[in-house]
Amino acid sequence: GIPTYRRERREYDYSCTTVGEIKFRRHTALVRIVLIDPSGIFKSKASLREEFRSRLEKKLNDLDPNWLKQNFFRFRVEYSSKEPSDKDKAMSGTLDFPVYLLGERHGLKTVQGLMKKHRIPKTINKQDIYEIAKKSWELRDNWGVGIPSGKSSRKVGFIKTHRVFREARGDLWQALVNATTHEIGHMGNLMRHSKKGLMKYPVPLDTDIDFDPDDRSKFLGNLLQLRDY
Numbered sequence: 001g002i003p004t005y006r007r008e009r010r011e012y013d014y015s016c017t018t019v020g021e022i023k024f025r026r027h028t029a030l031v032r033i034v035l036i037d038p039s040g041i042f043k044s045k046a047s048l049r050e051e052f053r054s055r056l057e058k059k060l061n062d063l064d065p066n067w068l069k070q071n072f073f074r075f076r077v078e079y080s081s082k083e084p085s086d087k088d089k090a091m092s093g094t095l096d097f098p099v100y101l102l103g104e105r106h107g108l109k110t111v112q113g114l115m116k117k118h119r120i121p122k123t124i125n126k127q128d129i130y131e132i133a134k135k136s137w138e139l140r141d142n143w144g145v146g147i148p149s150g151k152s153s154r155k156v157g158f159i160k161t162h163r164v165f166r167e168a169r170g171d172l173w174q175a176l177v178n179a180t181t182h183e184i185g186h187m188g189n190l191m192r193h194s195k196k197g198l199m200k201y202p203v204p205l206d207t208d209i210d211f212d213p214d215d216r217s218k219f220l221g222n223l224l225q226l227r228d229y
Contacts, residue, residue, distance in 0.1 A: 029227050032096045033060065033077040033184065036084065039103045041161050043081050051173040053077050056180055063216055073223055089117040094153035094229045097187055099180060104162040108137050111158050115147060124150035125191075141202040143179035146186025149222075153229045157183040170206035178203050185211065188219040 035053065042049040060075035061068065068074065084098075092098055100106075100114060112130055123129060129147060136145045137158070144159040159179055168175035182203040193201035197212030211219060 028072045028074050029095060029223075031060075031073055031075045031223060032093070033057070033075060034096060034098045035077065035079045035101055035180075036098060037079065037081050037101045038083040039101075039105070040081050041101055041103055042079065048173060049079055052176045052180075053079050055173055056177045059177060059181060059210075060184075063211065064220060067220055071220075071224065073227075086117050089114070090119050092118055092154070092156075094226045095223070097155060097157065097184055099157040099159060099183065099187075101159050101161045106158075108134055111137055111145065114158070115156060118154060118156045120147055120154050120156060121150075121152065124148060143203065143205070144183045146183035148186055148189045148191060149226065150189070153226055155187040157187050159183060164205065168205050174208065175205035178205055178207070178209065185215065185219055189222045190215050190219055 033056065035056075037043065042052075054077075057075055057077035060077070089098075098118065102110065111133060115130065115133065120129060124147075133145055133147060136142055142160070143164055144157065146157040147155055149155040157180075159176075161176075164175050164179050165172065178198065182198050185199050190199055193199055194212050194215055197215055198209055199211065199215050200209075203209075210216070
């Protein structure tokens with residue numbers, strides 16, 4: 001399942017070198033990217049699955065290693081062939097990014113149904129997010145849809161896995177990493193597409209690219225807001 005993120009506990013180290021000195025120590029906040037595979041698309045593709053998972057985790061932890069260390073963040077990418085229960089969906093933590101790896105049989109009804117189970121509100125930033133999801137999912141050039149948290153912490157992403165498999169021109173793991181990171185960017189409140197970098201539309205599938213510096217700053221800043229939510 002997807003457990004609720006618990007706020008960090010403050011601990012004090014009393015092994016001081018000076019009388020009365022108290023050293024403040026913070027726990028690293030774990031940002032969990034949960035790749036959910038309800039149809040078991042990757043179940044028999046262990047090598048590709050692990051390459052995809054590990055490369056995605058490395059890309060996210062390489063966004064800005066110094067910033068992540070200074071602000072006590074670490075990304076962990078997990079794979080689950082079992083869909084979480086409706087209760088777990090509703091309790092998704094503030095620093096959890098659930099991403100569904102959907103297949104050809106999954107349509108708009110599946111996407112909007114999962115949005116409801118993850119308690120995505122009707123409107124985000126005064127926009128009908130369900131209508132936006134509908135239009136985005138139906139666009140041919142889209143590899144998926146990422147639902148931003150807006151001013152809350154509710155977010156969820158969807159990848160058209162069959163489309164990525166079909167249209168990847170280079171390493172398949174690279175195409176999966178690019179498509180997924182793009183949607184994670186949207187989930188992290190990057191609402192608009194950019195002229196370059198990973199938030200470009202449509203995102204290139206065969207090139208190792210990073211977020212544009214401005215997009216990266218906004219995405220990392222959103223992590224701080226989620227942690228303090």
